[in-house]
Amino acid sequence: MSRRAALRGLGAAGLLAALTGCGVPAAYVAEGKRSAPDRSAREKSVSFSNWPMYIDTDEADAARRPTLESFSKRTGIAVRYTEEINDNDEFFGKVSPALMNRQETGHDVVVVSDWMAARFVGLGWAQKMDRAAQPNVAKYLDPLLRSPSFDAGRMHTVPWQSGITGIAYNRRKLGREIRSVADLWRPDLAGKVTLFSGLDESFALLMQGDGVDTTRWTETDFDRVCDRIERMVRSKHIRRFTGNDYTSDLSKGDVLACQAYSGDAIQLKADNPDIEFVVPEEGAELWAESMVVPNLARHKANAEALIDHYYDPEIAAELAAYVNYVCPVPAAQAVLADSDDKETAELAEDPLIFPDAGMRKRLVVARDIGPEERPRLARRWNGIVGL
Known part of the structure; x- marks a missing residue:
């Protein structure tokens, strides 16, 4: 190692x-x-x-x-x-x-x-x-x-x-809008979704999709999200976990929707106007x-x-x-x-540089992962990423 x-x-x-x-x-x-x-x-x-x-x-x-x-x-x-x-x-x-x-x-x-x-x-x-x-x-x-x-x-x-961790997707190829995290799990996206591999980059948005208040999330909330993601990995619904290389997957059409950063989305849309970035209805992480x-x-x-x-x-x-x-x-x-x-x-x-009032209401700074809980949570998450 x-x-x-x-x-x-x-x-x-x-x-x-x-x-x-x-x-x-x-x-x-x-x-x-x-x-x-x-x-x-x-x-x-x-x-x-x-x-x-x-x-x-x-x-x-x-x-x-x-x-x-x-x-x-x-x-x-x-x-x-x-x-x-x-x-x-x-x-x-x-x-x-x-x-x-x-x-x-x-x-x-x-x-x-x-x-x-x-x-x-x-x-x-x-x-x-x-x-x-x-x-x-x-x-x-x-x-x-x-x-x-x-x-x-x-x-x-x-x-x-x-920046904002939200969802980027190809509106034209998908043929519909994405408005919530739950939309990622619909059958038409099977094998066409990627998530961030990093624990700290991933967990808040996924918890928000489950209605969790991420300013005070618990380990129980985390495990419930992990159970869902593990099922999605085993069923091949999630294509893979990525770092910043998700931009290439989305640009090439290998994936249709993914976790994404707002700063990247501006450039992605400049290169391909079919790419959209959304702050889900349930909220997104402001980091x-x-x-x-x-x-x-x-x-x-x-x-x-x-x-x-x-x-x-x-x-x-x-x-x-x-x-x-x-x-x-x-x-x-x-x-x-x-x-x-x-x-x-x-x-x-541009709301991805200066979020408007409506978007600001949906943005949350998540509670960070404490040193005592990090080892167990990292083992759980890394085990899923490695499946």
Whole structure:
């Protein structure tokens, strides 16, 4: 088994338990012991690690990133930007030994999915931010994202971009609309449905299809959904489980309906107008990938300034126009609407970037999976995926 496979199979709780059994000190770091002397005043730099293709670039020069350049021009702070995060668990495996042993990681800001951010917060590996130094975050952060169960008040995490896990389908080839999760299980979709393979990416939407309040779901709710999915796998109704490669299956027509991300749906529909994305009647999961300042970051104040920069509605609009995910700054909608460029102005009306009032009522930030329950739930889900 590869190290990456071991990390995925054990999860954070299992990995840390294994390491502790080998004599590694307890992993949790108390709030008062997370900071290091801040070098921000004398070192005008900040290290920012993100996912690939997740920031605006200049059309004429892909090496230039206009929103980062505007931050440096305004503040005099140089940004060392790297696209080194390709997988949450892989990145966790990279930085966890240092964080566990109270050592620097070399990162000032990192972007991870909220379920991974929950691990950082739960382990005490994310520093509390000074919201007084972040007036834009305090004022403009979307109310739907302000207080997830794992980080009340969002004091340790701030969303970079958000998104919706819903259903994408080929309206013309299917010959009907999909309005609910239950529609995925109708006979005409046998062998033409895919689901996400990742536990954290899959479970909330499937539970919502069963009418579960995903802000307070239980293990009983989870097992009931797993029973249904297992039956669907054994009957060959579900074609396979996927990562981001679901987009290829849908584009080629190998599947007619699948779990999908709203950000991908915009591009899919641009390439094929028959592709539709739906937020089911029962609701869908609103998720985020969030910025975290790891323990012992050398430039915490500079990191907080960079994070706040992206909550200026003008900057948020510029980023949203490029990446096309759900913007965590609703005030950016008015900025885009005022654009002289017609295509840019039309983005302000796209509900997959700025969900309308009706859609917002159906979006929920799900309760995260706790470290105590994760090992059993992961075994159950991975067993189904491997059938």
